[in-house]
Amino acid sequence: MYIPSICYNSLKNLALKLLGSQKMKKYPLTEYRWQQIIHNDVHSDFYYGVTTTKIFCKPSCHSREPLKNNVLIFKETNEAISAGFRPCKRCQPTGSVTNTDWVAEIKAYLNNNYQQKLTLSTIAAECHGSPFNLQRTFKAESGLTPRQYLTDLRLNKSKKLLRTTDLSIKSIALRVGFSSDTYFITVFRRQFMQTPDSFRLQKL
Ligand SMILES: [Zn+2]
Known part of the structure; x- marks a missing residue:
């Protein structure tokens, strides 16, 4: 050896x-x-x-x-x-692992790690596949790319924090895994047609 x-x-x-x-x-x-x-x-x-x-x-x-x-x-x-x-x-x-099982595995990984900075190659390495194959299989099974799934996940987590905490927009952005508050605001507006601030005010 x-x-x-x-x-x-x-x-x-x-x-x-x-x-x-x-x-x-x-x-x-x-x-x-x-x-x-x-x-x-x-x-x-x-x-x-x-x-x-x-x-x-x-x-x-x-x-x-x-x-x-x-x-x-x-x-x-x-x-x-x-x-x-x-x-x-x-x-x-265990013998064959179906694409459905694999995508469930990738989603579980994303659900547990969305707070970190994740690239397609990190996700692929952690979930034991090639980036190309992972992207294609994930899209075919779930209708979303891993990036879109991750963005949706982060936005939903951010909404929960906007509703239930007094954290600043910047802390929320970083806490849910966005690289900056400006990027978070851009993505949030694109998705929900309002800013995180106005979403938060609406809830009061
Ligand atoms: Zn293995």
Whole structure:
């Protein structure tokens, strides 16, 4: 097994640091299992889930390398599913994953991460597909591009904050994931034919 020597010590330190939390988990993420994951070993007898995306994979999957801290080990696919993880579209640990399942997975990812700055390539990397395929499949299944879905989601969250809080327009814009308040106002006006301020006043 090839272990780059530069990484080895930092991996070992990280492993030691994580040992406490790993003990809480059902199956430990041993150094051997970790190496199987990062080298896409096809001869493995487990699955791994990534807690930030709630997607699980075979170690052989060529999806982007997870952060070690976010990895949970499973022996059976149904353990992963009952822990709330969905099968990866790319390596299909449960057999075939339909486009509908995949789009549900992408929507769940967007619903949990809309506050962050997201690009099509980030979304694709996190949801285990190519940007082109993700965009095409998402549009075919939902009628919207991932960008449109994300904008709708952000606008709806902003309306809730406008109605229920005294936060400034700028804080709301940033909190729901828009890059600036001016951009937020532009998009809001285009969609609802009024400014966030007038929407807020209307509710009083
Ligand atoms: Zn996978």
